[in-house]
Amino acid sequence: MTNPKIFKAYDIxxxxxxxxxxxxxxxxxxxxxxxxxxxxxxxxxDTRLSSPALAENIIKGITDxxxxxxxxxxxxxxxxxxxxxxxxxxxxLMVTASHAPKEFNGFKPVLRGNVAxxxxxxxxxxxxxxxxxxxxxxxxxxxxxxDFSDNYVQAVKGxxxxxxxxxxxVLDAGNGMAGMYMEKIFADTGLEVVPLFxxxxxxxxxxxxxxxxxxxxxxxxxxxxxxxxxxxFMFDGDADRMYILDRQGRVVDPSLVSxxxxxxxxxxxxxxxxVIEVRTSKVVRDWVEKAGGSIILSVCWTIPIKLAMQAxxxxxxxxxxxxxxxFPELHEADDGLMATLAxxxxxxxxDESIDEIIKNFKEKYFVLEEINFExxxxxxxxxxxxxxxxxxxxxGAQILKIDGVSVIFPDWKFNxxxxxxxxVIRLNLDADSENLFEEKKAEVIAKxxxxx
Numbered sequence: 001m002t003n004p005k006i007f008k009a010y011d012i013x014x015x016x017x018x019x020x021x022x023x024x025x026x027x028x029x030x031x032x033x034x035x036x037x038x039x040x041x042x043x044x045x046d047t048r049l050s051s052p053a054l055a056e057n058i059i060k061g062i063t064d065x066x067x068x069x070x071x072x073x074x075x076x077x078x079x080x081x082x083x084x085x086x087x088x089x090x091x092x093l094m095v096t097a098s099h100a101p102k103e104f105n106g107f108k109p110v111l112r113g114n115v116a117x118x119x120x121x122x123x124x125x126x127x128x129x130x131x132x133x134x135x136x137x138x139x140x141x142x143x144x145x146x147d148f149s150d151n152y153v154q155a156v157k158g159x160x161x162x163x164x165x166x167x168x169x170v171l172d173a174g175n176g177m178a179g180m181y182m183e184k185i186f187a188d189t190g191l192e193v194v195p196l197f198x199x200x201x202x203x204x205x206x207x208x209x210x211x212x213x214x215x216x217x218x219x220x221x222x223x224x225x226x227x228x229x230x231x232x233f234m235f236d237g238d239a240d241r242m243y244i245l246d247r248q249g250r251v252v253d254p255s256l257v258s259x260x261x262x263x264x265x266x267x268x269x270x271x272x273x274x275v276i277e278v279r280t281s282k283v284v285r286d287w288v289e290k291a292g293g294s295i296i297l298s299v300c301w302t303i304p305i306k307l308a309m310q311a312x313x314x315x316x317x318x319x320x321x322x323x324x325x326x327f328p329e330l331h332e333a334d335d336g337l338m339a340t341l342a343x344x345x346x347x348x349x350x351d352e353s354i355d356e357i358i359k360n361f362k363e364k365y366f367v368l369e370e371i372n373f374e375x376x377x378x379x380x381x382x383x384x385x386x387x388x389x390x391x392x393x394x395x396g397a398q399i400l401k402i403d404g405v406s407v408i409f410p411d412w413k414f415n416x417x418x419x420x421x422x423x424v425i426r427l428n429l430d431a432d433s434e435n436l437f438e439e440k441k442a443e444v445i446a447k448x449x450x451x452x
Contacts (some may be wrong), residue, residue, distance in 0.1 A: 001366040002027045006106070007357050009119050009420055010303040013097055013106030016050045020105055022057040025095075028107055029061025031129040032093060036111070040068045042092035044080040046238050049202035050105045051228035055095045058107070059143060066137035072148045073201075076177035076239035077108065078335035079152040085114040085331025089317040099210035099236035102203060103449055114331040115310060116303045135154035153184045155330060156338045161190065161268070162345040167230040167354075170218040171340075175201040178235035178337060185337055191344070196220060209236045211243035211323060218443065221249030231354065235336040241323040242336030244343065246358055252297070253261060255281035255430075256361045258319035264346035268294035271316035271328075275308045277301070278403045278415045278430040279321045283365045306332045321428075326390065366437035368414075375423050382423070384451045385416060391447065393401050412440050416448070426436040 002024045006014035012028060014020030021430055033041060041062050045055040059069050072083050077094055089113050089396035097104040109117050109125065109305040117125070128134075169191055172323040173179035180199035186193045196219070197206045207216045211234040224245055225231040244252040262274045272293040276284050277300045285295045296315065298305045305318040309332050318326035323337035326332055329447055347354050385405040392407040393399050400406040404417025404425070419426055429444060431437035 001128050001132070004126055004130050005252055007122060007129075010116060010122060011108045013100065013104060015040070015103055016054075016105045019133065020054075022053055024108070025054040025057035026061040026064075027129050027132070029058035029093070030065045030123075030134050031061075031125060032091065032109060033065035033067040034134050035125050035128055036091045038067045038090035040089040042070045042072060042074045042080075042084055042087060042089045044075045044077075044083070044092070045094070046077070046096035046097075047074065047175075047202045048095075048102065048105055048202040048237070050096045051202070054105055054107075058093055058095065061135045063141035063143060064136065064181065066139050066141055067145045068141040071143055071145045073145065074177075075149065075182070076180065076335075076337075078238075078330065078333045078337065079148060079177075079181070080108075080239050081110070081114045081226070081240075081333035081335075082112055082152050082155060082330045083148040084112075086148075086331070089145075094238075095237040098238045099208075099212075099241060101208055101450070103330060106223060114333065116306050117448060118303075118307070125167075134359065149181070153181055153226075156181075156185055156335070156341065159327075159329070159338055159341055160345065162348050164190055164344050164348045166190050166192065167344070168194070168227065169344075170194045170196055170220060170223045170227060170229045170232040171198075172196040172223070172234040173198045173239075174207060174216075174230065174235060175199060175204050176235060176237035177434040178208045181239075183189060185341070189341075189344075189435065194223065194229060196223050204237070211236055211241060217243070217245065217251070220245060224249050233336075233340050236323070239336050240334045242339045243323050247355065250357060253281065253365075253367055254319070254321045254323055255283050255365075255367060256358070257339075258321075258325070259284045259286070260346045260357070261325060261339065261342045262293070262317050262347065263287040263291045264342070265316045266291040267318045271314050273312060273315045274316035275305050275315055275326075277305060277320050278371070278400070278406050278417070280367055280370050281363070281367045281430045282413060283361065284319070297400070297402055302326065302334055302418065306334075309349075323370070364432065366429065366431050366434055368427070368437070368441055371427045371445070372412075372424040373420075374418070375425055378423055380419065380452075381418050384448060387451055388416060388444070388447055412436055414440070414444055416444075 045051040094108040219278035324334040398408040
């Protein structure tokens with residue numbers, strides 16, 4: 001029987017082969033075909049060592065259910081999403097564990113048009129998979145192989161509208177899927193590109209591909225400094241996330257990255273809305289509104305951001321603070337490579353250098369790197385949220401309950417929410433001055449701890 005624990009909020013993930021294996025892949029393929037009442041399903045896979053066998057068994061499960069498969073083979077998750085939006089199919093499964101260590105793998109399911117499954121839909125898929133007892137048609141489905149890489153590269157390159165400043169940049173693919181496309185996408189851009197770990201290797205021999213973990217960025221930091229580069233870009237394993245490092249090898253705050261891209265896209269589009277999640281620094285709202293746009297707030301996680309974008313044709317961009325940047329023209333694909341091009345174009349039309357932009361940001365916005373508080377009993381979290389809500393509401397704060405509790409004052413704000421995956425609550429906070437930041441950080445942390 002398939003392990004029910006591999007089914008998460010919006011996708012399927014587990015340790016290979018103990019939790020997630022070929023048998024599970026076969027079962028998921030069958031149940032997904034039945035769940036969709038599908039005629040055709042798209043399947044793609046990343047470069048992980050276990051991905052070929054898992055993809056093969058997913059395809060077998062789908063075709064044994066009498067459903068046809070379009071096998072797009074080795075691809076990034078961004079290319080996969082774009083293909084699903086372009087091709088005629090009832091749904092799709094991507095074999096990837098994104099940024100997780102090499103011992104893991106997983107499946108990302110989407111519906112026709114690259115519409116993500118909701119929590120409820122993933123839960124129904126889990127029940128169908130675990131229960132089994134699926135009918136087996138006599139006729140098997142067929143398999144069509146289709147390489148969608150060139151279509152994807154052309155679409156991403158088609159986003160280039162500006163002549164970019166002749167910067168020197170380091171691109172760290174981490175031996176993941178970004179390496180499959182980097183050379184073609186950045187050819188003829190006028191940029192001096194230094195590729196790092198562009199060879200596909202599912203062992204990820206140079207570092208894990210989660211850009212949020214500081215030790216994973218060490219080699220990129222070293223390359224930026226030794227190459228005297230202007231910027232460095234790091235992608236996760238399936239290339240749907242991206243982090244930026246400055247010329248000193250320091251992370252450029254993802255909220256600033258979002259603000260820069262959002263401002264550029266709002267100014268250059270008839271669409272004027274941007275979707276962000278509740279952790280995002282107020283810099284994005286400030287820049288978007290100054291450019292004539294407006295903000296839509298979402299719960300954290302990329303899937304709700306995408307669903308909000310797909311529900312509103314006026315949305316030009318979406319972002320999450322973990323490095324996901326979502327583009328409607330790619331059928332709401334989150335794409336690290338396209339985000340890199342968008343960022344470089346946005347800073348190319350500015351009079352200030354990127355160093356000046358970062359300096360000005362740091363002088364005006366003070367952003368807390370997320371802090372986690374362990375919760376032995378997660379049921380107590382709501383009581384902590386209520387106490388903070390009552391305390392700050394009495395002081396005149398605006399209170400939002402989109403994801404946990406958000407407390408908003410004109411010159412500072414914070415969000416406290418439950419983790420999706422761990423027994424912790426997570427604090428994000430930002431303020432308009434260093435003194436206020438330090439004061440409110442200490443104050444809010446003290447209030448949380450006294451209630452733990």
